[in-house]
Amino acid sequence: MCTTVALLGFLMVQLNAFTMPLPSSNPTRSSSTLLHMAGLKPAAMPLMDAGKAFARSGEFVVDLCSQMDLYGGALSQAGASIRNSGDSIAQAAASCRFKTGLELVCDEFRESGTCLIEATLKLKQAVKEAKIDENDELARLLGMSS
Numbered sequence: 001m002c003t004t005v006a007l008l009g010f011l012m013v014q015l016n017a018f019t020m021p022l023p024s025s026n027p028t029r030s031s032s033t034l035l036h037m038a039g040l041k042p043a044a045m046p047l048m049d050a051g052k053a054f055a056r057s058g059e060f061v062v063d064l065c066s067q068m069d070l071y072g073g074a075l076s077q078a079g080a081s082i083r084n085s086g087d088s089i090a091q092a093a094a095s096c097r098f099k100t101g102l103e104l105v106c107d108e109f110r111e112s113g114t115c116l117i118e119a120t121l122k123l124k125q126a127v128k129e130a131k132i133d134e135n136d137e138l139a140r141l142l143g144m145s146s
Helices: 002-019 031-038 041-067 074-095 102-132 136-143
Strands: none
Touching: 041 074, 074 102, 102 136
């Protein structure tokens, strides 16, 4: 979970760099117009790396659940949602390569955010499941992120 938070922070810093106004002779242009004019290609590689890292983090959680014999529970579902979030970020990165990709990129980020919200809810549910299973250590570790 800490990896996910760190990656999200990295992603926000990377995106902030591409929404800053560019030097222009016309100061009345909006930052979104400048973003469109500048293109999204420079964001493609950092976003692809971030998407892959999110997806790997989610896969790690799912694999860990299999090893702990918790597959199919809320924690496993949270891992799947984190993986799906990473896939959406990677898809946004692919769309950055096209001049017309701005709307696609925004849509993929919305989908990624939705997946992360779902993962958060599943992690809260996983804490409850761990308490029911009397796995106090897992409940404590998962509860630290709440």
